Amino acid sequence: MDSGQGSFNRRQDADDLTDYVNNGWLSSNEFDGPTFLWNHMIREASREGSDQRNDVPVANLSDADTVINMPMQWYFDALASMVPTAERTDTGVEIPRIDMPTFSLDSQALSGVDAVVGNAVISTRWLDAVGNLAKAVEMTARFVGNVADRDNEGFDYLKDLIQTVRVYMDAVVCNADPMTGEQALRMITQVACNEDFRLNAMQMVELLSCGLSFAQWDDTRMFAYDALNKGIAAMRDFAAKSGNGDASSTTGDTMNSVGSIDSDVTGDTGARDATATQSHDLRDTSSDADSAHSTNSTDAADGADTANSITHSTGAAGDSTTGGSPTLSPEELNDLAMLDPSFLSKQQLAQTAQNQFDHAVQFLRHDLMRISGDAEEADRFLRDNHTSEPLADAYAARLIAAERWQDLLNFVDLVERDAPNQCTVMFPEEVVPYEWESIREAALEALGRGGELVAMYQERLDDTYDPNTELNRMKLQAWTQAKE
Missing domain, CATH: 1.25.40 (Serine Threonine Protein Phosphatase 5, Tetratricopeptide repeat)
Known part of the structure; x- marks a missing residue:
């Protein structure tokens, strides 16, 4: 004009x-309209991979567990021998996180994951393959939570692995019968709802978003909503149980148990994700909610002081969700999310995780409605x-x-x-x-x-x-x- x-x-x-x-x-x-977690590249990658998939057997689950675990255990054994502050315990070895060398993919600690995933994604024996993929995601998340992932190499690897799972699950939806698809999604949902992901809300939601492929058809849409509801219930249960603990007790274990990848630990991958913009690269297809994930650069004294001041400022206000724990404002929750999780009490960890999940799950809710045609x-x-x-x-x-x-x-x-x-x-x-x-x-x-x-x-x-x-x-x- x-x-x-x-x-x-x-x-x-x-x-x-x-x-x-x-x-x-x-x-x-x-x-x-636009979607946040769904990207057409998932479907395209799923179709392109069809030529490589055949009716071939995959490793049985116990073998997959062993293959994944061995390189991880070798990595931890090496750490235990080279870090002077490592302490032997009944369950293995504990090493202060500050003394752990920064994790690098060049260590090949995740080579077993590569082998199991590579073996699974070329097979059309859908349930066996998805079982191994679920095991790979679960053990990788636990491993990344145990190492000093200062350069985010482990975190980025986990993101890529989840995208691989999403592509394969799309192939399951497009090729398997609905009952098989339901069983496969249930396996992935179970992993998404376990403890390793409850402190890592964005990755939990990305795993749950495997259900978006199911939402595109009338006879499988209910499975997607079922996965969403299970995720919401798991987070509410986690917040409620964590809220009954001692608000002054911190996770503060600067010590990480590395004796076995199956040991129960509070991972460092939690509290990293926030809302940001979407990339068209397939590794980020899930996420308008991912690229602002950040690591903490606050030193220990400042972090502990910040966590304590936020706790004290809330007084004794109760919160019904967390069983009487202090109610934090959104600003306070955002501040806590920027700290190293080891500075936070169990209540604070649960509250920040719930807050991040509540925001991240909005993307999944929206996409389910949009993809369902509503x-x-x-x-x-x-x-x-x-x-x-x-x-x-x-x-x-x-x-x-x-x-x-x-x-x-x-x-x-x-x-x-x-x-x-x-x-x-x-x-x-x-x-x-x-x-x-x-x-x-x-x-x-x-x-x-x-x-x-x-x-x-x-x-x-x-x-x-x-x-x-x-x-x-x-x-x-x-x-x-x-x-x-």
């Missing part, structure tokens, strides 16, 4: 935003949860795609009223340099609301720190002349 200012387009922001929504990841050729309910869910950054962004994208500009304006008002400091996480900075104000600007442009735009640009020009002074001056001039 020629605005009378040469080739200056007064609707440029609206056009750019619409183009991004319609041609970026926020668009979906499969369903009627578009209206999915959109309502996005709108009702507008204080969640990615969910709010997704609903804005829905309105932009439909060119419902007045509804978009009303929605921006709602977000800014209820969460005035909320940022956008699904749109790149070049598309929304002013966050939600940029979305408002695009809607006003599309509606031709020149008066409000003139006021907006004038306010930006009055801000001497605004980096886009020239552009805003051009916009102000164009819309001022349009009013005349």
